[in-house]
Amino acid sequence: MTGVPASAAGGTGRRPAPGGKLGAAAVNQASLWNIANILTMIRLALVPGFVLLLLAEGGYDPAWRALAWAAFAIAMITDVFDGHLARTYNLVTDFGKIADPIADKAIMGSALICLSYLGDLPWWVTGVILGRELGITLLRFWVIRYGVIPASRGGKLKTLAQGTAAGMYVLALTGPLATLRFWMMAVAVVLTVVTGLDYVRQAVVLRRRGLAAERAAQGGQG
16 A cells, blocks of 8 residues: 555556656755755855864864864765765755855865965965866866766766865874875875866867857858
């Protein structure tokens, strides 16, 4: 017994198949308060708390830095899960499309800026990483009428390297671990530049193809 009257199932007396059109329609109308969006909101809410923890007591107290790292780690973990949940369970919403990248850039940007402010990370590193992220965002808008530049494997590796390196800098590390984090950040910077150039290449190719298609369509109409 399902408790669903025949009329609710289209008047045929049959239950709608799981995952059928009715189920898909219900999922497509995902509520703003779905689990993916809630995780994104949590990540946004963590940003000011993370900054306060990182800068507490002048920014050099190991205990506060450890708490800041915990907040940063939680934010990075939610970044992995909210996107996965949204795609797997069709919980993609307009809010999520806008808020997710904002949350990503907010937590990473605040970490890099605070670390440079404290003198732990050169400002040029922060400038390269944030400049790349802003440039790629503008680039996507520039070619959006011709198509979408998909996230590449290199881009995902870049994100992982940036998160790992920034997290290591947030912790008050010394000795070999401090050396390791330097090289981890170097890898992150190289991946940032290389993948950024690849996105530029993809954008130029996409725009050329789009313009060629438009000219061909106009020629056909003429």
